[in-house]
Amino acid sequence: MAITQSNIYESLTEQTAIALAIKLRIFEEGKVLYCKEIGDGNLNLVFHIYDQDEEKSIIIKQALPYAKVVGKSMPLTLQRATIESNALKLQASIVPDLVPKVYYTDESLAITIMEDLSHLTIVRSGLIDNFDFPILSKHIGEFIAKTLYHTSDYALHPFKKKELVRQFSNPELCKITEDLVFTDPFFNSESNDFEEELLPDAVEIWQDFKLKLEVAKLKKSFLTEAEALLHGDLHTGSIFADIETTKVIDPEFSFYGPIGFDIGQFFANLLFQYITSKEESKKEKILSYIENTWHVFSATFSELWKESLDSYTKVEGYLEYILDKSFKDSLGFTGCELIRRTIGLSHVKDLDGIEHYDERIQAKRRTLDIGSFLIKERKQFSSIDEVIFSLKTFSKERS
Amino acid sequence: MAITQSNIYESLTEQTAIALAIKLRIFEEGKVLYCKEIGDGNLNLVFHIYDQDEEKSIIIKQALPYAKVVGKSMPLTLQRATIESNALKLQASIVPDLVPKVYYTDESLAITIMEDLSHLTIVRSGLIDNFDFPILSKHIGEFIAKTLYHTSDYALHPFKKKELVRQFSNPELCKITEDLVFTDPFFNSESNDFEEELLPDAVEIWQDFKLKLEVAKLKKSFLTEAEALLHGDLHTGSIFADIETTKVIDPEFSFYGPIGFDIGQFFANLLFQYITSKEESKKEKILSYIENTWHVFSATFSELWKESLDSYTKVEGYLEYILDKSFKDSLGFTGCELIRRTIGLSHVKDLDGIEHYDERIQAKRRTLDIGSFLIKERKQFSSIDEVIFSLKTFSKERS
Numbered sequence: 001m002a003i004t005q006s007n008i009y010e011s012l013t014e015q016t017a018i019a020l021a022i023k024l025r026i027f028e029e030g031k032v033l034y035c036k037e038i039g040d041g042n043l044n045l046v047f048h049i050y051d052q053d054e055e056k057s058i059i060i061k062q063a064l065p066y067a068k069v070v071g072k073s074m075p076l077t078l079q080r081a082t083i084e085s086n087a088l089k090l091q092a093s094i095v096p097d098l099v100p101k102v103y104y105t106d107e108s109l110a111i112t113i114m115e116d117l118s119h120l121t122i123v124r125s126g127l128i129d130n131f132d133f134p135i136l137s138k139h140i141g142e143f144i145a146k147t148l149y150h151t152s153d154y155a156l157h158p159f160k161k162k163e164l165v166r167q168f169s170n171p172e173l174c175k176i177t178e179d180l181v182f183t184d185p186f187f188n189s190e191s192n193d194f195e196e197e198l199l200p201d202a203v204e205i206w207q208d209f210k211l212k213l214e215v216a217k218l219k220k221s222f223l224t225e226a227e228a229l230l231h232g233d234l235h236t237g238s239i240f241a242d243i244e245t246t247k248v249i250d251p252e253f254s255f256y257g258p259i260g261f262d263i264g265q266f267f268a269n270l271l272f273q274y275i276t277s278k279e280e281s282k283k284e285k286i287l288s289y290i291e292n293t294w295h296v297f298s299a300t301f302s303e304l305w306k307e308s309l310d311s312y313t314k315v316e317g318y319l320e321y322i323l324d325k326s327f328k329d330s331l332g333f334t335g336c337e338l339i340r341r342t343i344g345l346s347h348v349k350d351l352d353g354i355e356h357y358d359e360r361i362q363a364k365r366r367t368l369d370i371g372s373f374l375i376k377e378r379k380q381f382s383s384i385d386e387v388i389f390s391l392k393t394f395s396k397e398r399s
Numbered sequence: 400m401a402i403t404q405s406n407i408y409e410s411l412t413e414q415t416a417i418a419l420a421i422k423l424r425i426f427e428e429g430k431v432l433y434c435k436e437i438g439d440g441n442l443n444l445v446f447h448i449y450d451q452d453e454e455k456s457i458i459i460k461q462a463l464p465y466a467k468v469v470g471k472s473m474p475l476t477l478q479r480a481t482i483e484s485n486a487l488k489l490q491a492s493i494v495p496d497l498v499p500k501v502y503y504t505d506e507s508l509a510i511t512i513m514e515d516l517s518h519l520t521i522v523r524s525g526l527i528d529n530f531d532f533p534i535l536s537k538h539i540g541e542f543i544a545k546t547l548y549h550t551s552d553y554a555l556h557p558f559k560k561k562e563l564v565r566q567f568s569n570p571e572l573c574k575i576t577e578d579l580v581f582t583d584p585f586f587n588s589e590s591n592d593f594e595e596e597l598l599p600d601a602v603e604i605w606q607d608f609k610l611k612l613e614v615a616k617l618k619k620s621f622l623t624e625a626e627a628l629l630h631g632d633l634h635t636g637s638i639f640a641d642i643e644t645t646k647v648i649d650p651e652f653s654f655y656g657p658i659g660f661d662i663g664q665f666f667a668n669l670l671f672q673y674i675t676s677k678e679e680s681k682k683e684k685i686l687s688y689i690e691n692t693w694h695v696f697s698a699t700f701s702e703l704w705k706e707s708l709d710s711y712t713k714v715e716g717y718l719e720y721i722l723d724k725s726f727k728d729s730l731g732f733t734g735c736e737l738i739r740r741t742i743g744l745s746h747v748k749d750l751d752g753i754e755h756y757d758e759r760i761q762a763k764r765r766t767l768d769i770g771s772f773l774i775k776e777r778k779q780f781s782s783i784d785e786v787i788f789s790l791k792t793f794s795k796e797r798s
Contacts, residue, residue: 153622158577162570171561178557187710209715216711217720223552224625311586312615316608321616 009065009078009109017047017060024104026058026113027051043067043076043252048118057118058103063110063252067176076172080252081110083170087251088112090164090229091143094150098143100247117247120240127236127273128350130282132243137289139246140239140266141296148259149304151229154313165226170255173232174222177253181336182219185344186212194343197361201368202343214375218332226256234262235269235337235348259326264333266293268371271338272350274391275370276363287388294384298323324382331378331387338371370394408464408477408508416446416459423503425457425512426450442466442475442651447517456517457502462509462651466575475571479651480509482569486650487511489563489628490542493549497542499646516646519639526635526672527749529681531642536688538645539638539665540695547658548703550628553712564625569654572631573621576652580735581618584743585611593742596760600767601742613774617731625655633661634668634736634747658725663732665692667770670737671749673790674769675762686787693783697722723781730777730786737770769793 012020014035027033031051039046044064050057063081067074085105092099100115121131153161184191188206205211231238232253240247267290274286305319312318341348342364351367354360373394374387381387411419413434420426430450438445443463449456462480466473484504491498499514520530552560583590587605604610630637631652639646666689673685704718711717740747741763750766753759772793773786780786 153619158574158622159570162568162573166565166568169561169565171558174561175557183710212711212714213716213720216714216717219711220552220721223557226623226625311582312611312618315611315615317612318615321612322619 011064012045012047012060012062012109012111014047017049020060020111021049021058021113024113026103027056031056043080048116050116057116059100059114059116061112061114065110078107078110080170080173081105081112082107083168083173083254084250084252085112086167087229087231087254088114090151091147091231091248091251094146095143098139098246098248100249115247117240117249120242120245120247122237123239123241124236124269124349126241127270127286128353132285133241133246133289134243136239136241136246137292138296139241140234140248141293142300143246143248144234144262144266144293145297145300145304147231148228148262149301151256152227152259154305154308154310164229165256168229168255170232170253173253174255177232178219178222180345181340182215182222185336185340185342186215191345192343193345193347195361195364198343198364198368201365205339205343205368205372208372211372211376214332214378215336218329218336218375221258221329222261222333225258227259228256229254230257230259230262232257232262234265236266237269237348258329258333259322260329260331261333263293263297263326263330264335265337267330267334268337268341269348269350271334271370271391272341272348272367275366276350276354287391291384291388294327298327327384328378328381331374331381335371335373335375335378338367338374342367342371410463411444411446411459411461411508411510413446416448419459419510420448420457420512423512425502426455430455442479447515449515456515458499458513458515460511460513464509477506477509479569479572480504480511481506482567482572482653483649483651484511485566486628486630486653487513489550490546490630490647490650493545494542497538497645497647499648514646516639516648519641519644519646521636522638522640523635523668523748525640526669526685527752531684532640532645532688533642535638535640535645536691537695538640539633539647540692541699542645542647543633543661543665543692544696544699544703546630547627547661548700550655551626551658553704553707553709563628564655567628567654569631569652572652573654576631577618577621579744580739581614581621584735584739584741585614590744591742592744592746594760594763597742597763597767600764604738604742604767604771607771610771610775613731613777614735617728617735617774620657620728621660621732624657626658627655628653629656629658629661631656631660633664635665636668636747657728657732658721659728659730660732662693662696662725662729663734664736666729666733667736667740668747668749670733670769670790671740671747671766674765675749675753686790690783690787693726697726726783727777727780730773730780734770734772734774734777737766737773741766741770 014037018033018035021027021033033049033051035047035049037045038048045062047060048057049060063078065076065078067076085102088099088102100117102112102114104113123133123136126133149155151164186205194202231248231251232255233250238248238250240249270286270290274283277283302319305313342351351364354363413436417432417434420432426432432448432450434446434448436444437447444461446459447456448459462477464475464477466475484501487498487501499516501511501513503512522532522535525532548554550563585604593601630647630650631654632649637647637649639648669685669689673682676682701718704712741750750763753762
């Protein structure tokens, strides 16, 4: 892996992306290379480059100096490319099989060249298309447990931990989450985006002061609690997988925050499938993914905890306290993600892809209800089984 | 105020300190200057420089590149001098009357030249000598409320807050607190220091797993919760005062931490006087200082809260939640400070200055009891009046 910082920023094109791959001798000499820009163009350019025999392929990702959100352009520094490549490298040192390999980074060009994962499926699309991901929950449980434990105060010398807190300070991308996940959906904000039929439901949320008080506490946790280095955007669109492989991508939102946040975002994005699916067997499968993710997370984290050199980790009840706090936090963050993806700015295909209008509105109402319920009642739950049971009861009551 | 960074570090002597004052033209030309090193020599050199007519005087404080603790020397970077001078300047922008004026700083020499406060009394010594400080609790309540509010997420743009979190990252001095306040006193650690008679009491603490679980939570809060820019070492030895003036000095431990920490350290260092005093009127006075500090803090913080542009500050119950959390945290931190100053490495004159041996041991036992009680029972308290009442009952029960 090489790092150079000698260049001045310029956006790549399909031609200059190929030229860069050639210059770096990533492919065998003499091969004809093809390139296609496959990014959604909101925050980054993503080039897929492959040779004439399709024997080798890579991804070149380049951060753009702005973010396109609903047509408007918002200036954004390129620092997030550095954050992303540093996070990928750090994660690779902890869970090498669960992240794409990084071949090359260039800070001033905001470029990361990495393993092509296009033989795998984006989990969000796969779930919508009823694919099975039998190993996904085990892998994500391990990913969360290992990356969070190994960057926490329980694993690191306090100097190293504080150095990482500084290194991964990520004000710009955190602000996107602070606004779009924790604030705008809970107020009558311009950025919100939802069908007219949902206005009464949105108004109910904006006027629910018990709910807003709980979201205030969750936002405070996001703003102040530097427990571990989070992925920061762990939804099902950030995960490539098949039946035996899982790769977590796009950690540009990475920063030191509360452990429950990554867990909650993953739970919520699985729950969209529980909420929208009509088949009982699929609903059961999704709930089993959630249940297993938590069990693997807590078992793996507990096992790692035994390695800690921090004297307090030997004190009875402390591990249980940390797990219980992370659990309740994660339910709250799940609720925030459910709500913001329904009435906030940034939507998900799980909901917006429902073609039948009335069905879509019904699914979104259920999402808002479950979101509010989890936020307000999170402290009543002490096990994932209780949550699963409650979700099933909840669905029956409202159906 | 000038800042230069052109020098290479060298310890000052009384002679070179005078030479620096002359070079900077701080005194009138032609005056004969006198200088005395008055620091305790643990972490810093402190020079008191005054002219022949005693018309003008200044303090030159220089950080040493090591810390002397019980004879051993521990290397320490000079970064804390930068932290201290930056904290003093930031505090001066918020509470100009409650901190010493800074005339000059030099980062590479680790020097801060500031207002001489020797006409005032160090509060710890003053309290031991039965001085009255009628305005102290009002001033410290305001100092805490204003410095903490104005550096919190409620007052600052998220970018500015995160910039300050980075700027005031203070790993070395935080580690001193992490070890000496939160860890060593609660384990059989080499650094602990206490009279042989207290061994059974210390062993009781080391074996009290309910207590240690609560200290683990408080240490976690100290390690992870970046709520506001703390002074970080707000004991009565860090405050100069008389009957109408209060000046808070020495913010070299400054960093982003939980709001309750500064409050707790101040409470604990007042409580030493409550515990050791034999006169009922003095005991009442000390309790009234504690009570008033909290009332001024919460009233001032609540008033400032109204200025916040954060939408969630308008949500009913959120301010009360923050105040209640800070209150309970502060009682826990009070307990940690009481215990660590009794059996930990760094002691206070309030306790160690008691000449009669049995009395001293008795006072220390009471300190440990109250410390454990506050840590374990902090969540039962919802007002400062309840705490005061409980302290009085506590004293009677044990006397």
